[in-house]
Amino acid sequence: MDFCKNLKRLRKNKHISQSEMAEMLGVSQRTISHYENGTCEPNINCLGKIADILETSIDYLVGHSVPVKER
DSSP, X not given: OHHHHHHHXXXXXXXXXXXXXXXXXXXXXXXXXXXXXXSOOOOHHHHHHHHHHTTXXXXXXXXXXXXXXXX
């Protein structure tokens, strides 16, 4: 569940809408909504792109470490 919360929080902190995030990733806005609600999870390639967009690490996104910018 950390991924859902972290994704939503980081996305909002960057002032990126679900639609904007979806466009950057080449997925639908509904897919981003599913990620944030925990009803589905991105594959590893998409997860890496999300981390890049949000300027953090995959580890942080999934709840295993502190954000890159806090180090």
